[in-house]
Amino acid sequence: MYGLNNNDGLLVIKWFAVDSQVNDRVQGFKMVFGEGKNKASSLARQAMELMDLHDIPAAPPNFTVWYNYVSERVPDLKKVLDQMIVEDKAFSGGFNAEVYETFIGYARESALVQETSEKMQGQAQQLLTTIDDVSGEIKGVSSSIKESLDSFTEEGSLGGIESFIQSMMLETKRFQKANSDLQVRLEQSSEEIEFLQHNLQKAESESNTDSLTGIANRKKFDCTLLKEVAQAGQEGQPLCLAIGDIDHFKQFNDSYGHPVGDQVLKLVAKALFTNIKGGDLAARYGGEEFAIILPNTTLENGYSLIETIRETIGNRRIRNKQKDKDFGNVTLSLGLAQYVAGETPAELLERADVALYNAKGAGRNQTFKAA
Numbered sequence: 001m002y003g004l005n006n007n008d009g010l011l012v013i014k015w016f017a018v019d020s021q022v023n024d025r026v027q028g029f030k031m032v033f034g035e036g037k038n039k040a041s042s043l044a045r046q047a048m049e050l051m052d053l054h055d056i057p058a059a060p061p062n063f064t065v066w067y068n069y070v071s072e073r074v075p076d077l078k079k080v081l082d083q084m085i086v087e088d089k090a091f092s093g094g095f096n097a098e099v100y101e102t103f104i105g106y107a108r109e110s111a112l113v114q115e116t117s118e119k120m121q122g123q124a125q126q127l128l129t130t131i132d133d134v135s136g137e138i139k140g141v142s143s144s145i146k147e148s149l150d151s152f153t154e155e156g157s158l159g160g161i162e163s164f165i166q167s168m169m170l171e172t173k174r175f176q177k178a179n180s181d182l183q184v185r186l187e188q189s190s191e192e193i194e195f196l197q198h199n200l201q202k203a204e205s206e207s208n209t210d211s212l213t214g215i216a217n218r219k220k221f222d223c224t225l226l227k228e229v230a231q232a233g234q235e236g237q238p239l240c241l242a243i244g245d246i247d248h249f250k251q252f253n254d255s256y257g258h259p260v261g262d263q264v265l266k267l268v269a270k271a272l273f274t275n276i277k278g279g280d281l282a283a284r285y286g287g288e289e290f291a292i293i294l295p296n297t298t299l300e301n302g303y304s305l306i307e308t309i310r311e312t313i314g315n316r317r318i319r320n321k322q323k324d325k326d327f328g329n330v331t332l333s334l335g336l337a338q339y340v341a342g343e344t345p346a347e348l349l350e351r352a353d354v355a356l357y358n359a360k361g362a363g364r365n366q367t368f369k370a371a
Contacts, residue, residue: 046070054091061100098286210284212262213269221283221291228295229345239339240294240302243352244268244310247331247364249288252318256327263318264288264330271313275305290332299338299369306334306367314365333359337370 047066048058056062068074069081077099084091208220216224225241232239246268253261265288272282272290285291292309294302310332318327335355339348351370359368 043067043070054085056091056096057093062096065096065099094287210269213266213284215269215273216281216283218283218286221281221285221293224281224283224293225345225349228293229339229343229348232295232339233341236341237296238298239348240297240299240336241339241348241352242292242294242302242306242334242336242367243285243349243356244272244290244292244306244332244334245356245360246288246290247333247360252327260318260320260327267316267318267330268313268332271309271316275309275312299336302336302338303367303369306336310334310365310367331365333364334367335359335370336367 044063044067047063047070050056050070051058051062051066056066065077065081069078072078080099084095089095208216210217228239231237246264249261249264252264265284268290269282269284272292276282276292276294279295280297281293283291283293292306294305297305314329314331317329319325320327333356335352335358337348337352337355355368355370359366362368
């Protein structure tokens with residue numbers, strides 16, 4: 001489903017890739033450099049011409065977006081930009097950033113995985129080398145002890161005993177040193193692997209989190225909805241999806257500035273996160289829109305929860321205690337839909353979205369259930 005809202009100058013992409021599109025989308029994120037110099041130059045020229053035509057700054061992220069557009073590697077990206085062009089919409093900085101994050105941003109995660117994988121392979125190779133080195137040392141100790149034992153057995157004299165003892169002491173020390181070296185190297189590798197694992201987990205968490213509000217981002221929402229719809233279809237369990245939009249959000253930014261707008265977004269996100277539990281997911285869907293996925297939840301139970309969240313938010317006021325300013329109440333309009341067997345994530349999202357717009361059209365600050 002594709003749609004564009006122009007609120008506070010930020011064009012929010014409403015996009016979801018259904019099963020049949022996932023492969024194409026993933027492949028689109030891989031920048032292909034083997035297409036030849038002439039073709040690459042031609043695509044680059046086309047991208048720059050389009051950016052100039054639509055007054056888009058020639059920043060690297062913007063170029064990446066339009067290079068992918070002219071190369072037609074990411075069908076969903078092309079559809080969104082085509083719609084913008086047909087409707088003669090302005091390509092604002094916010095929209096450009098949203099497009100890049102939605103369609104290209106996944107490449108950063110792939111790069112992270114590749115980098116970490118290479119480092120892990122390097123650590124594994126170091127471990128193998130260490131083990132081979134120590135194994136060779138141990139084999140040398142074993143061989144030397146065997147030679148000393150053979151010599152001692154043949155000689156059988158007091159001098160032979162003394163020589164054998166000295167040899168055994170020497171080889172024992174060699175073995176202890178080899179074992180000590182192995183222990184040190186294993187500990188170093190273990191620390192490095194643990195560090196890489198921690199960084200990978202941290203990066204994974206950050207890649208799934210909205211940096212401003214601290215709740216799940218659009219990427220996490222997309223992946224979770226895809227999984228929950230598949231599971232609901234297989235197990236026959238109820239599943240609800242709510243889409244919410246902050247009422248008159250543009251006024252907060254226009255009247256009081258973006259810092260107040262950010263405070264509003266954080267307030268809503270906190271209320272969503274505080275009121276959900278278990279396998280529920282609250283996510284920033286884009287701009288001033290939020291989404292809530294409610295597995296194992298019927299439409300009536302979902303409605304009760306969403307209404308509680310809406311009323312909780314509606315009772316809050318935005319204040320600046322230091323300057324003794326009151327910016328008023330924050331209200332939310334929401335659309336709620338329950339999964340119908342056989343429908344795609346995009347279709348479920350579409351019904352929730354229609355319910356949201358019905359709620360806004362009926363006066364805002366209310367929750368509408370999808371048909």
